[in-house]
Amino acid sequence: MIVVIQCKDQIGLVAGITGVLATEQLNIVSLREHVDKAANRFFIRVHIEQETDSLALEVKLQQVLPPDAVIKVNPLPEKKVVVLVTKEYHCLADILIRHYFKTLGAQVQCVIGNHDTLQNICQRFDIPFYLVSHTQKEKEAFEAQLTSLVDKYSPDYIVLAKFMRILSPDFVARYTGRIINIHHSFLPAFVGASPYRQAYERGVKLIGATAHFVTNELDEGPIIAQQIIPVTHSHTSGDMMKAGKEIETSVLAKALHLVFEDRVFVYKNKTVVFE
Amino acid sequence: MIVVIQCKDQIGLVAGITGVLATEQLNIVSLREHVDKAANRFFIRVHIEQETDSLALEVKLQQVLPPDAVIKVNPLPEKKVVVLVTKEYHCLADILIRHYFKTLGAQVQCVIGNHDTLQNICQRFDIPFYLVSHTQKEKEAFEAQLTSLVDKYSPDYIVLAKFMRILSPDFVARYTGRIINIHHSFLPAFVGASPYRQAYERGVKLIGATAHFVTNELDEGPIIAQQIIPVTHSHTSGDMMKAGKEIETSVLAKALHLVFEDRVFVYKNKTVVFE
Amino acid sequence: MIVVIQCKDQIGLVAGITGVLATEQLNIVSLREHVDKAANRFFIRVHIEQETDSLALEVKLQQVLPPDAVIKVNPLPEKKVVVLVTKEYHCLADILIRHYFKTLGAQVQCVIGNHDTLQNICQRFDIPFYLVSHTQKEKEAFEAQLTSLVDKYSPDYIVLAKFMRILSPDFVARYTGRIINIHHSFLPAFVGASPYRQAYERGVKLIGATAHFVTNELDEGPIIAQQIIPVTHSHTSGDMMKAGKEIETSVLAKALHLVFEDRVFVYKNKTVVFE
Amino acid sequence: MIVVIQCKDQIGLVAGITGVLATEQLNIVSLREHVDKAANRFFIRVHIEQETDSLALEVKLQQVLPPDAVIKVNPLPEKKVVVLVTKEYHCLADILIRHYFKTLGAQVQCVIGNHDTLQNICQRFDIPFYLVSHTQKEKEAFEAQLTSLVDKYSPDYIVLAKFMRILSPDFVARYTGRIINIHHSFLPAFVGASPYRQAYERGVKLIGATAHFVTNELDEGPIIAQQIIPVTHSHTSGDMMKAGKEIETSVLAKALHLVFEDRVFVYKNKTVVFE
Structure with a gap:
């Protein structure tokens, strides 16, 4: 207990x-x-x-x-989660595999994508997939569709597994402290878009990934876990992206594990993590 | 407190x-x-x-x-330690530097060497150095000289900073739970002599170092801290030794810090470490 | 090229x-x-x-x-591989996911298991799964069934993704330099069975995983890649096993990537790896 | 050769x-x-x-x-270096120790400090120490004193071993590609002053250190090596600083080793490092 x-x-x-x-x-x-x-x-x-x-x-x-x-x-032994994705598979597939073999510590209720790229992998695991396209509509309408779907499931957590749209303050406020994101850099370095290109151009020797709770400030929420991987001059920006995917997968898995086992406290803009 | x-x-x-x-x-x-x-x-x-x-x-x-x-x-804020060495400088020098700048968390009472190689560096830091040669005498006589010197200082801990003689059960028993050693491998791999040669011949891709309390079984005492460093095919056995010295220094420093801050409990053949 | x-x-x-x-x-x-x-x-x-x-x-x-x-x-851009498994899913699932999303750098021809535990996951990815039970038959007969299946596919490599049977010298000789295994310890520490129990009992502070080519000596073949993860006194042997699975998955993925990109040379009992 | x-x-x-x-x-x-x-x-x-x-x-x-x-x-087997310091001892002491035991790969010609804190340790190793205070004078005058001293020694490299003054473009231009600095963060995160306070306030889970060549842009020069160390919620900003010193020492040592062995090429704002 x-x-x-x-x-x-x-x-x-x-x-x-x-x-x-x-x-x-x-x-x-x-x-x-x-x-x-x-x-x-x-x-x-x-x-x-x-x-x-x-x-x-x-x-x-x-x-x-x-x-x-x-x-x-004795908090919930199995959290309920909804996963939001765009096109990249690595974080979602890792979640689906752990879910399928019952080592995720959570129940994946559904996956929502703003592209249909990952529909097939969800079907293979019998997980409902909803396409909510962001094109040809206002952000408000897009998010209304998202919240309507999410609320149907009343999840404990919303996991942004490489979901590449920026969510509005209203959306974030609706699920305060319950949205977990994986950012593809060692925050606070390389906030925002194209962190691998930024890293390549800066000539760094390590790249990182950060799992954090989402707040209204872009990539500024409380950090749960971070990890790095060494790179060299021989890594192109594309190679860095590939290498980065490995740690994105790994650090999101670790963060979810910590959150689902109730090892993470949030306060102010920080976390206390009892590993 | x-x-x-x-x-x-x-x-x-x-x-x-x-x-x-x-x-x-x-x-x-x-x-x-x-x-x-x-x-x-x-x-x-x-x-x-x-x-x-x-x-x-x-x-x-x-x-x-x-x-x-x-x-x-409120255990002793500053432990008293005697350091035993042979010829290699890296661990001793690190201890002397931290001691000199008052960040070791312990008082180095003296250094005892079975060679005089490190006498000069001790003198530069005004630390008493005693040469107790192991040659041309029985182990018993050698250790009698050691204990007589050590006991003069009543240290809380004896640090084997690359001391390359195997101590007898009698010596170890006299200072039970108070002798800390740095072993130049990722125990329990490569117990005993020439671990870097063994590692080279096995073609490993990581080499390690282990800080542990000394018991009667060679390299079998309770482990305090371990660390590794990557190596490649291009490392000769000598290169591995050089790379290893860096982590030997670092892992011994970490272990001493943990012990001196009373973060390490010993029981059976294990440790509990509250970092 | x-x-x-x-x-x-x-x-x-x-x-x-x-x-x-x-x-x-x-x-x-x-x-x-x-x-x-x-x-x-x-x-x-x-x-x-x-x-x-x-x-x-x-x-x-x-x-x-x-x-x-x-x-x-210009060696084969896509190696052909047969995967052998027992019951543990983590390495196989990682291979299947990378294969499905075309980032494995190899074609998984089939999976052979000595238990049927992993049949379903293979089916979900449309990969042929063969059950070859080792029970109630001689090792010779068991391996004859294996080789007959393997040879049907003429794979470039056989990947032992947590295959828990020891293969005979005859089997190994048949596929010299083409069998890749993941061993759940930092070799050469904890050779053989139950490395996590051994690690727990020794009270180590790091556990490891090793990907290597298989030779006739148990866990003695040329090492391709190794990785470690820190553990503490609070890890039971079961917790170590769980933590270990993460690096087993990761180090096998890395080793396969290196081999499939023709970055690994084998000679004597070692590898040269140009990362 | x-x-x-x-x-x-x-x-x-x-x-x-x-x-x-x-x-x-x-x-x-x-x-x-x-x-x-x-x-x-x-x-x-x-x-x-x-x-x-x-x-x-x-x-x-x-x-x-x-x-x-x-x-x-066959470039110079032993580079000549001048070291600039302020008050923190850890990087300088590591350099002096390696120099004393002839494993630095360079000859330390002298140390210049803008405080006299580290004079004594230099004397203990018979290394000339010059106090060049920055107080009560213009930056220009301060740097004129520095260059006059530096030029007397014609060093191959100037090592800023926790030298806490920002150098002018003129000074940097005078020694283009020859000034190596250790910055106490994982660049480009936490540029500028008080990176540990910034890191603490952001609640990061890793802190870093970066060795780089100095250019006119503050902390923007070509990166030679980077390293990180994990931290937790229990680290105060002071604890982070202490933990950081360990990797600052280690990453500067590594960068110097790479440079002194002619393994580092600089071009545009990047390095090619053949480890």
């Missing part, structure tokens, strides 16, 4: 929480706690050996915690 | 410990806990914002813990 | 080879050369801007090279 | 060069060649087994190369 809590910091929080657990005869296998002193913010993740009544435990924990505490006891 | 505790596991340990801290009005900045279920062993490291009377706190903690608990409250 | 040559070393080889290319008005984009002095062996890979008649060029190159030279001009 | 050549690309260059070597009965141990197609630029580095008359060979090579060719035959 997992307990995760975020609240303002004060003396005695861990004692209060673990006191409740001890009274319930629950054994702690692993505990991670962090306080952001500057933000006066408290984060804890407790892995408990036994199972118990989640709701009852949550009530008891609430009594020893400040009123602003966000408590999750 | 730091509190580290190791004991057998039971329900309520964290509640007991943090209850004591809360009663004392101590605020926890960061807490790491781990239970080895197989060994039924409990490990905790608590970083506390305030300072308080260490001895008094230790007594209070003892009352809520099982009798076998090993408790350290 | 790519030219790769291996032969015994002597003075003037590069001059001879590039002289032929210059006479043919061929421009070299990238050239990698290596001599193993100990083995007196010469290796070269030349990337040429233009295309030309491969056979004619090979004849001309032969004239400036020693008789033992193995020359490949 | 090493030969390095840079010139505009044309057909037959490798044949011409290696033809000269073969005629001279010189054996090539290792050869790396690269063509930047976009820039139509040719780069080669040849490692030759034997020694021969450098000047004579250079003349013969010039005859088979375009007039713009920059040829170095």
